[in-house]
Amino acid sequence: MEVVAVHIRELDPSGSPLDYYGYELRRAREAAGLTQQALGSIVFCTGSLIGQIETTVRVPTREFSERVDAALGTDGTFSRLVGLVLRSQLPSWFQPYAEMEARAAYISVYQAQVVYGLLQTRAYAQALLGVREESTADALVAARLDRQRILDRPEPPVTWVVLSEAALHQEVGGREVMRDQLAHLLTLQQRRWLDIQVLPFEAGAHTGLMGSFNLLRFENDPAIVYTEDFVQGHMTANPPAIREGSARYDHLQAAALPPRDSATLIARVMEERYGNRSGPDRRAVA
Known part of the structure; x- marks a missing residue:
């Protein structure tokens, strides 16, 4: 028998998107005459999880929201709201970039050390985001994966996307996680509107040595160049910056391997x- 240990507390629905979601979930559930355990059994989760989401202890996923809408007959309310909830979990300084990324018609990325967020697997993102923010890693991962819906x-x-070869060798989360991540990149290469190039170590000095950067272009708005430091991100539509970023990116593409050769290198x-190398005792050899 399940024991629900979540304490009921009052939420201010205007406090945040997550507070509003929890408040509305509780209101809709009670209006339907369901206990937390009863709703949980309908949407294939525990009553404890329902309580944690209602009290903002846990962040809802898109799949959970779709099931709740179906169970409570809420006409897509929670499916629409969850996008705002997940975006609110991103660092405040990153949220403006995420909003612009979602609107962009063209995305050009250079990543010097890690795989770009839109291309990450769940396990890779979990390992990467859990380095300093372990307590909030689940919410950050959910938000990052939700960004990928634009693809x-x-x-x-x-x-x-131009990836430095270093991003392929920088082991994040262990060999199995990296193998799955590189296999995912190979799968993504098959998409019509997505290309991945690898900048090999043999390229030597190049225009991306100053660090990673992104260029966003829009149908009717000025282009944006985005960079990050260890504190926050920086966006600018300043024409000289766009000109410089575009020139640097063109040189990076020219120096990188073509997509087909990049796929060969990734494989x-x-x-x-990261292949399955095992010793006599069947344990992986580092």
């Missing part, structure tokens, strides 16, 4: 560095 639109943004690193 599944009927008309997704044209996305071009080779995946097998040689």
Whole structure:
């Protein structure tokens, strides 16, 4: 028999999107005459999880929201609201970029050390985001994965990603996580509007040595260049900055391997560095 240990507390629905979601979930559940345990059994989770979401202890997922809408007959209310909830979990300084990224028609990315967020697997994102924010990693991962939905639109943004070869070798989360991540990159290469190039170590000095940066272009708005430091992100539509960023990116694309050769390199690193090598006792050899 399940024991629900979540304490009922009053929420201010104007406090945040997450507070509003929890408040509305409780209101809709009670209006339907359901206990937390009863609703949980309908949407395939525990009553404890329902209580945690209602009290903002846990962040809802999109799948959970869709099931709640179906169970409570709320006409897509929670499915629409969850996008705001997940975006609110992103760092405040990153939220403006996420909003612009979702509107962009063209996304050009150079990543010097890690795989770009839109291309990350859940396990890779969990390992990366849990380094300093372990207590909030689940919410951050959910928000990052929700960003990736723009790639599944009927008309997704044209996305071009240049990854330093270092991103393939920088082990995040262990060998199995990295193998799955590189396999995911190979799968993504098959998408019509997404291209991935790898900038090999052999390229030597290049225009991306100053660090990672992104360029966003829009149908009717000025382009934006985005950079990050260890404190926050920086966006600018300043024409000289756009001109410089565009020139640097063109040089990076020219120096990087073509997409087909990049896929070959990704596959080779995946097998040689993260393949299933085992010793006599069947334990992985580092």
